Amino acid sequence: MFLKISSDIHLDHLSFADAPALYEAVELSRANLSQYMAWEKSVLDSAGARAYIESRLNSGLDGAQWLSIQFHNQFSGVFGVKYIDPDKGVCELGYWLADNARGNRVVGQILAVIIPYLATELGVRTIEFQCLENNFASIKIVERAGARLLRKVPNTLDIPNKEQAIGIYSLHV
Secondary structure, three states, X not given: OOEEOOOOEEEEEOOHHHHHHHHHHHHHHHHHXXXXXXXXXXXXXXXXXXXXXXXXHOOOOOOOEEEEEEEOOEEEEEEEEEEEEOOOOEEEEEEEEOOOOOOOOHHHHHHHHHHHXXXXXXXXXXXXXXXXXXXHHHHHHHHHOXXXXXXXXXXXXXXXXXXXXXXXXXXXX
């Protein structure tokens, strides 16, 4: 265990050993994930899950950290610090949850621990999130954490309802 969030939630470093569990989580949650996550189409087996993990772990972006979300000791999604710009003190966070963890305020609990850590330990002053404008659950999560809509940009993701804009949300810590 890398970081205990609560008695039910902990984060581990994402690794290639997670590929089978990641594939299973995607398979069981595909209907929900396909609405917002374009990468879902590429995770069709353990090899696709491994490629997903490899692309995250080898993004090459400064400060990137990718973590598996464990809920009730079951792989339940991925949480990422997509990058940290140390000069500007800005980072972007992203996440997805499997159906087995939805509705349990898992990401909200993670953010309550991660945000202070990023601010105090890594000098982050601004956290950004990207949410599709119809992803009301994610918008609610980031707004509950204190983020506010900064701007909207055109969506280029290969998902249903492509006309949705992507909202860029910002949280000053």
